Amino acid sequence: MPAADPRRPATQADVARAVGVSRTLVSFAFRGAPGVSEGTRQAILDAAKRLGYRPNAAAADLARKRASAIGLHLLDLSNEVYADIFAGVREALEPTGHRIILGVARPPGRPGEDGPGAGGPGEWDEADLGPLIEARVGVVIAATLIDPDERVRELARDVPIVSVARRIEGVDSVYSDDRAGSRAATEHLLALGHTRIAHVTGPYHEGRHERRQAYDAVMHDAGLAPRVVAAPGYSLSAGREAARVLLAGPDRPTAIVAHNDPLALGVREEALGLGLSVPEDLSLTGYDNSRTAGLTGIDLTSVDLGAHWLGVAAGTAALERLADPGAPAVDLCTQPRLILRGSTAPPA
Amino acid sequence: MPAADPRRPATQADVARAVGVSRTLVSFAFRGAPGVSEGTRQAILDAAKRLGYRPNAAAADLARKRASAIGLHLLDLSNEVYADIFAGVREALEPTGHRIILGVARPPGRPGEDGPGAGGPGEWDEADLGPLIEARVGVVIAATLIDPDERVRELARDVPIVSVARRIEGVDSVYSDDRAGSRAATEHLLALGHTRIAHVTGPYHEGRHERRQAYDAVMHDAGLAPRVVAAPGYSLSAGREAARVLLAGPDRPTAIVAHNDPLALGVREEALGLGLSVPEDLSLTGYDNSRTAGLTGIDLTSVDLGAHWLGVAAGTAALERLADPGAPAVDLCTQPRLILRGSTAPPA
DNA sequence: TTGAAAGCGCTAACAG
DNA sequence: CTGTTAGCGCTTTCAA
Numbered sequence: 001m002p003a004a005d006p007r008r009p010a011t012q013a014d015v016a017r018a019v020g021v022s023r024t025l026v027s028f029a030f031r032g033a034p035g036v037s038e039g040t041r042q043a044i045l046d047a048a049k050r051l052g053y054r055p056n057a058a059a060a061d062l063a064r065k066r067a068s069a070i071g072l073h074l075l076d077l078s079n080e081v082y083a084d085i086f087a088g089v090r091e092a093l094e095p096t097g098h099r100i101i102l103g104v105a106r107p108p109g110r111p112g113e114d115g116p117g118a119g120g121p122g123e124w125d126e127a128d129l130g131p132l133i134e135a136r137v138g139v140v141i142a143a144t145l146i147d148p149d150e151r152v153r154e155l156a157r158d159v160p161i162v163s164v165a166r167r168i169e170g171v172d173s174v175y176s177d178d179r180a181g182s183r184a185a186t187e188h189l190l191a192l193g194h195t196r197i198a199h200v201t202g203p204y205h206e207g208r209h210e211r212r213q214a215y216d217a218v219m220h221d222a223g224l225a226p227r228v229v230a231a232p233g234y235s236l237s238a239g240r241e242a243a244r245v246l247l248a249g250p251d252r253p254t255a256i257v258a259h260n261d262p263l264a265l266g267v268r269e270e271a272l273g274l275g276l277s278v279p280e281d282l283s284l285t286g287y288d289n290s291r292t293a294g295l296t297g298i299d300l301t302s303v304d305l306g307a308h309w310l311g312v313a314a315g316t317a318a319l320e321r322l323a324d325p326g327a328p329a330v331d332l333c334t335q336p337r338l339i340l341r342g343s344t345a346p347p348a
Numbered sequence: 349m350p351a352a353d354p355r356r357p358a359t360q361a362d363v364a365r366a367v368g369v370s371r372t373l374v375s376f377a378f379r380g381a382p383g384v385s386e387g388t389r390q391a392i393l394d395a396a397k398r399l400g401y402r403p404n405a406a407a408a409d410l411a412r413k414r415a416s417a418i419g420l421h422l423l424d425l426s427n428e429v430y431a432d433i434f435a436g437v438r439e440a441l442e443p444t445g446h447r448i449i450l451g452v453a454r455p456p457g458r459p460g461e462d463g464p465g466a467g468g469p470g471e472w473d474e475a476d477l478g479p480l481i482e483a484r485v486g487v488v489i490a491a492t493l494i495d496p497d498e499r500v501r502e503l504a505r506d507v508p509i510v511s512v513a514r515r516i517e518g519v520d521s522v523y524s525d526d527r528a529g530s531r532a533a534t535e536h537l538l539a540l541g542h543t544r545i546a547h548v549t550g551p552y553h554e555g556r557h558e559r560r561q562a563y564d565a566v567m568h569d570a571g572l573a574p575r576v577v578a579a580p581g582y583s584l585s586a587g588r589e590a591a592r593v594l595l596a597g598p599d600r601p602t603a604i605v606a607h608n609d610p611l612a613l614g615v616r617e618e619a620l621g622l623g624l625s626v627p628e629d630l631s632l633t634g635y636d637n638s639r640t641a642g643l644t645g646i647d648l649t650s651v652d653l654g655a656h657w658l659g660v661a662a663g664t665a666a667l668e669r670l671a672d673p674g675a676p677a678v679d680l681c682t683q684p685r686l687i688l689r690g691s692t693a694p695p696a
Numbered sequence: 697t698t699g700a701a702a703g704c705g706c707t708a709a710c711a712g
Numbered sequence: 713c714t715g716t717t718a719g720c721g722c723t724t725t726c727a728a
Contacts, residue, residue: 009506011705022715027707035713052506057482058406059705062720069483077434078639083425086452099479102450104434106442131447134405135417136357158357158400236639265643272644291426291584295613296620297645359721370699375723383697407721410704 010053018047030055057099067138069099070318071159073128075144076234077104079262080290081307085143085164088311089318096319103132105146123147125155133159139318143310146205160321162330164314165305166207172321172330174313176305181336182214182257185285185303188338189255190222193346194283198227198253200242200263202234211259211287227253231263239266247274247282254282254347261286261293261302268300268343279345289339299342306334358401366395378403405447415486417447418666419507421476423492424582425452427610428638429655433491433512436659437666444667451480471495473503481507487666491658494553508669510678512662513653514555520669520678522661524653529684530562530605533633533651536686537603538570541694542631546575546601548590548611550582559607559635575601579611587614595622595630602630602695609634609641612648616691627693637687647690654682 012026019026021040028036029044036044047053061068072089074082086102093100105128125147132140143164145152152168155161162172189197199215202208212228219226231242239262246253247270258264264286271282278284286293289304317330360374367374369388376384377392384392395401409416420437422430434450441448453476473495480488491512493500500516503509510520537545547563550556560576567574579590587610594601595618606612612634619630626632634641637652665678 013705023706024708024715025713028714031707037713040713054478054481054506056410056484056705057479058484059410059720060707062404062407062410062722063705063707065707065720077425077431078428080426083431086425087455090452099483100450101483102448102452104438104450107435130402131405133402135447135449136404136406158402269644292640292643295640295646296617298643361721371722372699372724373697376698379723385697388697404721407704408723410706411721411723413704413723 009056010048010051011056012053014051015044015048015053018051019043061136067136068097069101069135069137070322071101071103071129071132071135071137071140073103073105073125073132073140073142073145075105075146079234079260079288080292081165081260081288081305082143084307085311085314088308088313089141089315090311091308092312092315092319098138098319101132101135101137103128123151125152129155129159129161138322141314141318143314144208146208148206160318160325162314162318162321164310165307167331167333168207170329172317174310174317174330174332176310176334176336178210178305178336179214179217181287181303181305181338182211183218184336184338185257185287185301186215186218188301188340189257189283189285189344190218192255192283192344194255195224195347196227196251196253197224197255197257198229198246200239200246200256200258200267201228201230202238202259202263203230203232215257231259231266234260234263236262236266236269239263239268240270241266243267243270247271247276252282255284255344256282257285259287261288261290261300264300264302264343265292265298268298279343280348283344283347285338285344293339293341301341301344302339303336304339305336309334357404358396358399359404360401362399363392363396363401366399367391409484415484416445417449417483417485418670419449419451419477419480419483419485419488421451421453421473421480421488421490421493423453423494427582427608427636428640429513429608429636429653430491432655433659433662436656436661437489437663438659439656440660440663440667446486446667449480449483449485451476471499473500477503477507477509486670489662489666491662492556494556496554508666508673510662510666510669512658513655515679515681516555518677520665522658522665522678522680524658524682524684526558526653526684527562527565529635529651529653529686530559531566532684532686533605533635533649534563534566536649536688537605537631537633537692538566540603540631540692542603543572543695544575544599544601545572545603545605546577546594548587548594548604548606548615549576549578550586550607550611551578551580559605563605579607579614582608582611584610584614584617587611587616588618589614591615591618595619595624603632603692604630605633607635609636609638609648609650612650612691613640613646616646616648627691628696631692631695633686633692641687641689649689649692650687651684652687653684657682 016023029041139160141162167173201212229242231238286302289302293300293302364371377389487508489510515521549560577590579586634650637650641648641650
């Protein structure tokens, strides 16, 4: 039998009334607090089940004056990396019983999406993190933020932030060494004998340019001219668009370093569509080492940043931040690994 | 300058005090309610920004006695379909300002994962939906539930449920005709001339067997012996395991209908690893039409169930359910499309 | 146009 | 072991 009052969810008061005890007892019984006799506890639990009582987490948090939920901000659900990060975060949080409130960034094509160097208002993360803050999460784990560092530090005054896959001075950060990963990919191509190596990056955002910078640096050190094309996003179709530009001209690159796997896959599709072979006519590297990259027939050389591990570390850092708001900011950096596959070879 | 009291988030009372008005006014001003003079409103908004005031959504819901959040339960983030459904749901909910609280099912390998017909306790969804209910969401959109119909109807007494990609009598359901999709795939293989067609399904769950049933029916009608192998999950690696069994024996199938794309991709990897060619030695169909299925070199024939559209429809249905709790259950069924690609061909 | 007061479901001292 | 009493931050009658 559901609660007597139809449609209105049962409350602790209903349970207390049914059993004939005070509301406090019910509260105690549910939290396993000491001071409730075994008999009473059973009676309470039984009645609760009978009435279909469910604790109201929001009300509990309000009364307790502290959050039981952790916010998780993901940039793009259609990118496997974020699913991996999520899995890691949950693994770390699961045993603690913290609810995870997930927020996902609005898709690209937002008004004001600006090109390299334009230096837009940088207030995108605000829109995504706002709802999490208003849901009163105790800390938000963010993968990946795109606003300028300074802006993120401002946001971090409203709620503790753990930045995943991006280092932000003064904010808990758990990330992979993007410069090293990008450098490894570019140098690999260089070692193979390529000289016309291009880079496909995404829209400009501060804090998302390390892969590009490392590419630039390696090219510069090798005395080669860098060539960078910014795709209109981070997806496969954005990669196709970038490739269209890159592969059309006269001195087509013989190798391309893509910012991530979807972009690389897009470049690959476009190249294949143009009648080029990979790696014979075009060597290609991705970044993220997604499941797809490893499929036979795709064999995309890619950089593995250990997304799952980052997730676990971020979850752990969040817990620590919750426990000690005053602790110094965590700064955890891991080394990525270049996974060699069939998409790279010496130039023809 | 942040709130005077360090670390304690500003409240409406703080704002009211700063401006010199009552809390009521602040509340009104924030919700754009009529009855606040333009001057006062501006003063309030200014002070709020200055103090770093953020509305407390949980407290507001509590006082308002109704939920402003919608729960979204996703079975598996690493499967693209769910990302597509998510995108659709958000598209529908975005303009309304409802927060989306996301829950993701615990990964497989739970205790009690039972085989076909075993009829286990069937209380898995409960564990996943519980936190959503306790967060007091107004309705939960669930993609995909795995408990028996009857159990889901019980859960639906605690909170309105919109079931996505699965029809449940008496519960709002937005789904694709799985029998039709599976039938189309199987018949396609039949028409190609295959007779030894096997089916790779996942662990048994009531409400997740329509694809299998349609396969069985088509085989039966064609006078052929069905052969079904249950993979230990719905992932690529689960597909590999199933294929190991299927491709080892003496009368190896010449075609396989997989329950979904990851499973199909797993079968493909295993087959290729065994030295078989697709489609020459083995025709293969997936289900979901993921981005990966469409990649050159993968070319997986797959059934498209319009995941994004399902998401939009589910979001819309959720909104309607919120507006009218008493309305009859929605029952929306769409027709899937078989996308023909290079992974299917006549038997050698 | 503004404010006072009650209460949402729950927790947390503090008494019995 | 059990009950009483205050709130948590916010909305919402109802008066002024």
